[in-house]
Amino acid sequence: MSALVIRDLSVRLKKGPPLLRRVPLDLAAGEVRGLVGESGAGKSMIGKAVLGILPPSVEITGGEILLEGTDLLRLPPKERRRRIGATCALIPQDPLTALNPSHRIGPQITDRLVDILGWTRPAADARARELLAEVQIADPDRVLRSYPHELSGGMRQRILIASAFAAEPRLIVADEPTTALDVTVQKQILRLIAGMQARHGTAILFVTHDLGVVSKVCQRLSVLYSGMVVEDSTVADFFAAPRHPYSAALLAATPKYTDPAAGLNPVPDAVIDAVRAEVAAFDRGAPHG
């Protein structure tokens, strides 16, 4: 069964241009799907729409977001919040701003279990300790008592991952979770996410601009240009032979140190013109919002 099905999701700036154009997306339970595109392509907008955290300047103009079969957009706001809180979690991009500087680490993991999901305090505490051990934090008790600023960037990202998995969500949105990290730390964190994902069987929407990262952690990917999905493939098919000229150009622009000529090639203007024309034709084909 699908953890998440999105049909024709359209989002735009209030009284402004569209940001997502009738986006389709299917995420099987326990699957990791990469959302790829250049900045402004709308890749993190999809995750935000699913989690109900779109900025106030943006509105959903149409479509369905089916979370385990229920359309979130048809639920009353309270019920939607409750359902998202119970089944979804976010791993945000910037470990510096993702933890509340005023609270200790322990409560930041446990309070939501206690306050919102109704766990008992001792059960939540035990769970937090268990999770920190699972993300390979050596000294969980000290870390749980620390404030965020006392910990390194890599350590904070581990805590965010632990916290995301705390309530055994069915779906996690990972929004560029390793962009702010050194490559060596990035590798550890990606392996950690992949390991946790496999053990817990969680479906992940993995937003990233890095096709290298996609090839390591995802099974499927969607390539976006200007809010339109131009390609939806399995990772194996995509890296063997991308179908859309734009996604092929994006792959050729990604650095590849083993074969320098195959990487770091700018996307040709002709490809950009073609995909822009395609977006315009798509808009004409069926207006949305």
Next chain:
Amino acid sequence: MLDGRSQVRRRAGLRLWLSAGWLGALALAALLAPWIAPKDPLAQDLFLGRLPPVWMAGSEPGYWLGTDSLGRDVLSRILHGARVALLVALVAGTITCLIGATLGLLAGFLRGWVDMVISRLIDIWMAFPPVLFSILLIAVLGPGLMSIIIAIVVIDWTRFARVVRAEAMAQGAMDYVASARVAGRGRLGTMVREVLPNVLPTIVVLLTLEMGIAVIVEAILSFVNLSISTDDPTWGGMISEGRTSIHQAWWVLVFPLVTLFLTVLSFSQLGEGLKDRFDPVLR
């Protein structure tokens, strides 16, 4: 590393303790004024007019800081004046803070139409010249302690609202706010639990500054005779009366002025000190 942090804290601590010490002593003096004041602050004795402080020639024992032109004891009047000053600071400061910070927090965090309404209100409010506005208000409400407090609250809430709104907006953009929303916390719950603690250090600094401002405003209104009844001793009233006899009796002006200065300074330093001490990022 750890040594460095404790050093920074100690420096902040000194500032905190000096200012808290002065304000504490003042508060105690205000509370106990009827018992510790050496004289009756209202008792006039024209034979004892313009006595200098005790360490100068021509002074009388018992009148530590001298007397004014009506023979009233300056020290006793400063002590009694502290009651009015601190009462206004505490009450006006707190109410201003509660109203302004709440509106600022709501506007900055909820955005949308709430922000629009509150921001417009702030803009319009700030277009009034504050001194004129307060004199007008008192003219309508009639002089008295209550009127001063209302005037301060009505004029100064925008100070809190503006700063807290900007700060709440910045905090609202942080990922931990998004995480809390995903987890299922309501809007107001997120505001109180996630945003408020991070805006609190700013609010504390503003609150103490506001208390200092309230003391000054009260003094100014006393100075222009719009405060409480002219019989009750206030620092502003004393400064106003002392001004007329500055050449014959400087102490009537200078001692209340110095007290006022130290008090306002202490309030602002208390705020900075508290912020250094309780901001978890600095701690």
Next chain:
Amino acid sequence: MADLYQIQDLRLSLADMTAKPLLGAAPKIEILKGLSFTIPKGSAVGIVGGSGSGKSTLGRALVRLLEPSGGTIRFDGADITHLSDAALRPLRRRFQMIFQDPMSSLNPRHRVGTIIAEPLRLHGFTDIPTRVTRALDQVGLPQAFAMRFPHELSGGQRQRVGIARAIALEPDFILADEIVSGLDVSSQAQVLNLLERLVRDLGLTLAFISHDLSVIRRLCQQTIVLHQGRIVENRPTPDLFADPLADYTQELLSAIPLPDPAQPWG
């Protein structure tokens, strides 16, 4: 080929303000711990390392925004290690810097033309409009961009303005500090291609600082790997990629996720 830069046992300490006692000076932390290398004229050298490796500090020492606490820096034969600001001023034109964040390094209130012209004026150049025109041309921006403001440009275009401002002064050396790390892959590739062409056509010498080894592969003939303030490897780029010697270089290389599911990466 002569060396433009000769660096001997370069050391640099910065004050650790977090550990500053109430009275007296803050203790020093040694960021650069004795670096020796040369940069040949007309070459592009990559400087790579993780956060805290000292790569940005090294860059800032090369253009003497920071004063070394030990060792020597020779620029074109002259010792510039401890030159005063006044003595450095005539040299400043010859080594230019391009910054990581073009949004904060370009004054948002000035038009692109003014941004490029301002340093030219400071260094007493004549026929400034011609030079601005030429610089825009060299970085592939249309002339109309001279009238635009930085916020009207894309990230890649802004970075080009930064490059135009630097090359307009006809420098011998350009330091590029993480200039492509905030850009999309396509703009990244365009900026790197541009730099590659400028180095070749203008005979520039380039030091390219990056945390990402894979962007250095194309551009730089020589690569210096920094780790915790020391050089762990300094070799011609193809050799370094073919057969990394230092453990840390191997770790860095193997951590790069190639866009290839077949890469062994576990």
